[in-house]
Amino acid sequence: MRAFTYTRAKDATSAIKLLAENPNAKFLAGGTNLLDLMKEDVERPNALIDISELDLSEIKPIINGANQGGISLGGLGKNTDSANHLLVRQHYPLLSQAILAGASGQIRNMATNGGNLLQRTRCPYFYEVAMPCNKREPGTGCGAREGINRMHAIFGWSEHCVAVYPSDMAVALTALDATVIVRSANGQQRSIPIADFYRLPGNEPEKDTNLMHGELITAIELPKNRFAEQSYYLKVRDRASYAFALVSVAAALEIEGNTIKQARIAMGGVAHKPWRALKAEQILVGKEATEATFKRAANAEMADAKPLTHNAFKVELGNRSIVLALQMAVNGGKA
Structure with a gap:
């Protein structure tokens, strides 16, 4: 060091x-x-x-503003406290499930909400300083593109980077349309929809987010929704504990009768950012909540996947994972 x-x-x-x-x-x-x-x-x-030690850890209802009726998570709140908070467990169980699926209990006790959002890829070529990596050293090349890329992206990658984003929490926050609140050196505050917070690699893979140097994440806001009863976070990984996702799916539905009124799906382990499955969502809305509907939605989303040499299995895995997550969501998380 x-x-x-x-x-x-x-x-x-x-x-x-x-x-x-x-x-x-x-x-x-x-x-x-x-x-x-x-x-x-x-x-x-x-x-x-x-x-x-800054006073930015409170979890509280939002009384005023664009997300009135939702909740605010302090940027320095611990992951454990956020996952187990009564407001989160009651109104945003999808987020609770996602946080508890990540890391170990000891790490969740230390990790903060803002820090979780800013964690960097676990690509082994990024961690190995002897290997080329455009994310670590722009212009040196991407070792993973022609290397061992089993864990890498199938959506949104570029010739400069095929790494995936690792956070489980951020995948759930993406499905829940969260907003990241940041403060800058001039005292100004800005609100960044989480869909705009993260970046695809493009020509600048060293930039993970659109956060500017000198900005501090003070809070994460979650809007009020009607997904609490029918949501589920599915994480598929090589081992049951302390492993990053091969594919994960955050699924949230609002159903009246058997008709889907609203749908939110985000995926982890498949792109440089939490991947919002917009094509799948569009197919689901207005349709009956059946396995056949879920399969059509999954097929439509995964049709655009572009696997690498060693990760073609993620296409079928992603397809099946979307269907299973939606089925679990319909059943309130019960098999």
Whole structure:
């Protein structure tokens, strides 16, 4: 690990100012991803600004604003606290399921909500500094494109990067139309729909999000919805514990009678960002909640997949996973 300075921030204003003044500085909250990357010499900040004691951890109802009637998750709230909070469990069980599917209990106790959104890919070529990686060092090439790419993207990849985004929490937040609230050095606040928060790799795979340097995630807002009773998070992985998704599906439905009034589907493990299955959603709305409908929706979504040398299995896996997640959602998470 390379040398760095350490500052414990007293308030959000000073923390943001310190970061904005130094292009090589990083915020430190739970540190569950950043410190690993520093140890591997992937991240090389010359300064860490500890924000762990800032008052940004509250989970509360939203009284006013665009998301009135929803809830706000503090950016520094712990993953464990968010997953187990009564408001989340009652009104957004999909989010609770997704958080609990990620990492281990010890890591969830340390990891923050904002940090979870900002975690970086687990692509082994990104972690191995001896290998070419445009995400780690732009212009060096993508080792995974012609290498071992079993875990990699089947949607939205470019010749510059085929890595996938790892967070389970963000997949559920994408399905739930969350908004990320950030604050900048000039004191201004902006709201970023989570669909616009993440980026596909394009020509700049080193940029994971549209967050600007000097901005701090202060909260994540969830709008009021009617998905609580019929939603489900399905995570398919190589082992049952502490593994990243081969494919995951966050499915949420609003059904009247047997007709689907609203549908939300997001996928993990398949793209550089949480992948919103818009084609599948469009097919579902107005249709009966049947296995045949679910299969048509899944087929339509997966038809655009572009697998790599070693991950063609993800196409069929994604297809089956969408169908199963929707079936589980209809049954309120029960098999």
